[in-house]
Amino acid sequence: MSVTKTLTVRQATMRDVDQMLEIINQYAQQGLMLPRTKLSVCEHLQSFVVAHDGESVIGVAGLHILWEDLAEIRSLAIAEKAKGMGVGKQLVLHLVEQCRLLGINRVLALTYQKAFFEKCGFRVVAKETLPQKVWKDCINCSKLPMCDEIAMIVETATA
Numbered sequence: 002m003s004v005t006k007t008l009t010v011r012q013a014t015m016r017d018v019d020q021m022l023e024i025i026n027q028y029a030q031q032g033l034m035l036p037r038t039k040l041s042v043c044e045h046l047q048s049f050v051v052a053h054d055g056e057s058v059i060g061v062a063g064l065h066i067l068w069e070d071l072a073e074i075r076s077l078a079i080a081e082k083a084k085g086m087g088v089g090k091q092l093v094l095h096l097v098e099q100c101r102l103l104g105i106n107r108v109l110a111l112t113y114q115k116a117f118f119e120k121c122g123f124r125v126v127a128k129e130t131l132p133q134k135v136w137k138d139c140i141n142c143s144k145l146p147m148c149d150e151i152a153m154i155v156e157t158a159t160a
């Protein structure tokens with residue numbers, strides 16, 4: 002597990018963008034997550050963190066604030082070579098801590114990765130309980146009519 006020895010989780014920079022896109026869009030092509038354009042990553046760069054192993058970006062995650070008490074983890078993806086080494090969990094816990102420091106009480110994930118997010122302290126919630134604002138960006142998603150993603154939440158105070 003050499004990757005964890007030099008692992009850094011930090012704010013994303015413009016120099017990371019191409020590697021971030023490569024990781025995200027590889028999974029988007031498999032239908033596991035939404036694709037991102039270079040423009041959208043650049044525009045939202047401040048909301049992204051990356052995991053870096055000293056040589057390259059091996060993980061990426063974004064945080065989107067939805068409301069005063071709710072933020073969503075988006076575009077979470079770990080490079081194939083680094084999966085299963087705790088990198089995803091570190092990125093998620095980093096963003097949850099960021100939310101706590103920002104005074105945001107709850108963090109949301111819309112995901113197919115139920116077991117992974119449970120390991121990060123999240124629990125499943127009924128989609129109907131979420132504010133309508135959550136679905137604003139779903140308008141461009143081909144899965145909108147029959148979205149089968151699971152809604153999961155963690156309270157930042159208890160994470």
Ligand SMILES: CC(C)(COP(=O)(O)OP(=O)(O)OC[C@H]1O[C@@H](n2cnc3c(N)ncnc32)[C@H](O)[C@@H]1OP(=O)(O)O)[C@@H](O)C(=O)NCCC(=O)NCCS
Binds near residue numbers: 085
């Ligand atoms: C899902 C994903 C982010 C997990 O990242 P990861 O770095 O491989 O996961 P970690 O090594 O941090 O795993 C943390 C824990 O979750 C568990 N876990 C991870 N993926 C799992 C899975 N698919 N099923 C069950 N458990 C899983 C691990 O065993 C580990 O458990 P432990 O704490 O008891 O050791 C990564 O596999 C990925 O990028 N998948 C493709 C893109 C994707 O689906 N993104 C999510 C969009 S919401």
